[in-house]
Amino acid sequence: MLDIKDLHVSLEDEDKQILKGLSLKLETGKVHAIMGPNGSGKSTLSYVLSGKDGYEVTGGSAELDGDDLLDMDPEERAAAGLFLAFQYPVEIPGVGNMTFLRTAVNAQRKLRGEDEMSAGDFLKSVREKAKSLKIDADMLKRPVNVGFSGGEKKRNEILQMAMLEPKMCILDETDSGLDVDAMKLVAEGVNALRGPDRTFLVITHYQRLLDHIKPDVVHIMADGKIIKSGGPELALEVENNGYADLLAEVA
């Protein structure tokens, strides 16, 4: 379970507070959605949880199954089972997608004190998972995300998620830049990974992604805090009425 308590975060370079006492408990095996207007701190939350530089935690805590996430290096958080699907996956010229995937899988295993995956097992597993995401051999061979379309990049994120088998998945605006068909494909990939031991935090602006990835719980975030939580109907309310009513309720 991911347990975030009274989290306060500022930008390191400027004296600007982004998260202002955010608390959130994510129950294992459930899909949680976070929605919120621009600038509410949704992406900051995903970066702080995964350990990106440039943010200063000034108060509060975040624990994954009782382990203090904020005290770990990004690679340790990954090995502990955290995965962030990036809103803008990074292009890495000169590093083959397969090499990257295998390095990541085996690095995590090593950090956890497990044996490396054999080349044969790895290949078999990648091919199987790539196929269901409609990722062809060429995409696997090409440098990481270089020349990939928006849809291909997001599918590649889901492939990494499938290979790394994390227990806590954060999807940061995975629907941005996707057409309807691409979004369906990505959603199918995510749904295939749902299970009793895997928790999802789906960050999105829009209800439409949640038509395909049905959430168990919806949280509304504004000005660095969760202002309301509820069932899937909360997302529909936002879709119909916007955030104004909810914001007014709190104010």
Place this chain on the structure above:
Amino acid sequence: MKMFTPKTTVKSKAKMDVTHSLMAHFPAPDGTDWLSKARADATARVNAMGLPIARDEYWKYTDPAPMNATDPMFSGPSAASDVFTGADAVTITLIDGVVQGDLPKVDGLEIALLSDAAQADIHWVQDTFGVLEAASQGNVERPYAALNTAIATQGVFINVTGEVKTPVRLVYGSDGGQCNLHHVVKLAAGASATLLEEGTMAARSTSVTEVVVEDAATFDHLRLMMDVADRQTVTHIFSRLGEESTFRSFTLTSEGALTRNEAVIDINGDNATAHIAGACLGDGDFHHDDTVFVTHDAVDCESRQVFKKVLRNGATGVFQGKILVKPGAQKTDGYQISQSLLLDDDSQFLAKPELEIYADDVACSHGSTSGAIDEDALFYLRSRGVPYGTAVDLLTLSFLAEAIEEIADDRLAEIVLAHLEETLSARR
């Protein structure tokens, strides 16, 4: 071909003192008639030019003083290098410039040594030895190359008449001495060969490799310079390219207090291709200078210069690259890129890219950049569980990829890449 004419400018006393002192240090070696004459001519060139000193424009970014020293250097021993052992090559091992064992025999090519010039019938080398070097002195003075022609006592001469698949591999090792090597490679029309070089020639060394690539011939060159951190070397490759010929040279440098690699390529035949590439991993007391001069004097030719340097802990990288397109060299396709990845604030990269074009129907491009590691890419890799050190190595390989891709032979490229990965992980 333009012949050398000594310049009449008065050289400084400091320059001439250095020159006379070093020339006295290396007495002219004995040789047969043609060789003695080549050496005497080269000595005259050195005396007319004088050796480089710090004030010289062409040596603005690299202090030549260590190369002018006469005191012995003892930085060895360094065992003969063994990276290309799996390349199915024939091997000649030289320790401080002394050939170990017998010369190998290969179908389609003849191998001889400079030290055998008095005994062996190597008439085929006479029209090349010191000739390409002398011709190069017309544009820019390259005194160490002339010095090498004058004093080199050893070198490997290779005469290629067929399409030779087996690479010829020169393996260097050092017991801490000095040496000057002068190689000659001649490829007859339609011939092809691959030359591999690896290791440390000596604690202090110069080398000249003159390569004649006749029409439709192909020459591939791969070189690894590593093992000894405090060694000093100045190397030169001079090549003349015939019609539809191909010249490809790649150098990986991972050690060296002073390395200056000069490549001077004259494209004289139409439809010829010249690729010169280099990758560098500089750490600490490391100074690496790539000085390249490509002359296009024919139509429809392509040249590429691809140089990438990764520098840290105060290492210095230098690039001086020029493309000269002569009048009439139409349809020239010239490309030049020099880039550095600076892993800290102490390291520096100095670049002087130059284009000089006298033809009106050409496509030439050049670029030079310096940058730090991409923080977003680093975070992306770490967020997938790749530890910091491994992630930096992956991004380093990513940065060097364009240079490594210049290696035409896939199997040799794999060997170089594996060596590169090993070097990186040993330094982590």
